[in-house]
Amino acid sequence: MERTAAGDDAGLGPRVAVLRRLRGMSLRALAAASGVSSSFLSQLENGRTNASVASLRKIAAGLGVSPAQLLDDSAVHTRGVLRAADRPRLQLEGAEKFVVALPPLGNLEVYAGRFRPGGSTGPEAYAHGDSQEILVVTAGEIVLELGGERYEMRVDDSIEFLSSTPHRVRNTSDADAAVLWINSPPTPDEAPHGPPATG
CATH class of the missing domain: 2.60.120.10 (Jelly Rolls)
Known part of the structure; x- marks a missing residue:
């Protein structure tokens, strides 16, 4: 059985939603960038499903962040530092x-x-x-x-x-x-x- 990321941190879905909005992306755009379905993303953002480690990696890549950043609450309010x-x-x-x-x-x-x-x-x-x-x-x-x-x-x-x-x-x-x-x-x-x- 594949380990789930959301089970480790129930705030993953809302963080995905915030990061997606910070990037001006629709559900459909993030789904296309991540290679996951829009319905899966919607369910994840609303806390109705968990993400596998593989899905977490795909979503993080679609958002342009590392999986660790996606799981870290402190980074949700920013798109990151532009040096x-x-x-x-x-x-x-x-x-x-x-x-x-x-x-x-x-x-x-x-x-x-x-x-x-x-x-x-x-x-x-x-x-x-x-x-x-x-x-x-x-x-x-x-x-x-x-x-x-x-x-x-x-x-x-x-x-x-x-x-x-x-x-x-x-x-x-x-x-x-x-x-x-x-x-x-x-x-x-x-x-x-x-x-x-x-x-």
Whole structure:
């Protein structure tokens, strides 16, 4: 008889559900990624069945975690640490943009940017989607060109606008600067122009 994982920890089903939702996955998507049925996953999440060790390994792989992480209560509230060195990045003009929130995205899309003196998001203002966007200056000073207006912003300043408004960030100072971009909801990948995704 195969040893069951859920019998060792009755919280497995709810943890699977939380991790699945954190990754923006439907039952069907996790079933496809794991090689188990949607009905089995539904029963597991609702505590109506146990998972074998083999099923536990498949589900963990589908969620992108280790079986130990799947069984560990302390990791349920997070998708895990994204190390600075591992962040996907986009090279801009004298600047870099870093992914902070990895796909699949839920309600937020977050990027960090570093600008050397003279760096910018590009030669032209751009727009993407129609989301609520917040720009926060985390270091130095930048100029935000937004819908024909110019905003000089310093560390800890923030501004909120619609991502459909053409915008551009420039570092006109002689020191490095850094920003965070936060969009809700995430903007479509098929941005018509400008840097991919957001900014």
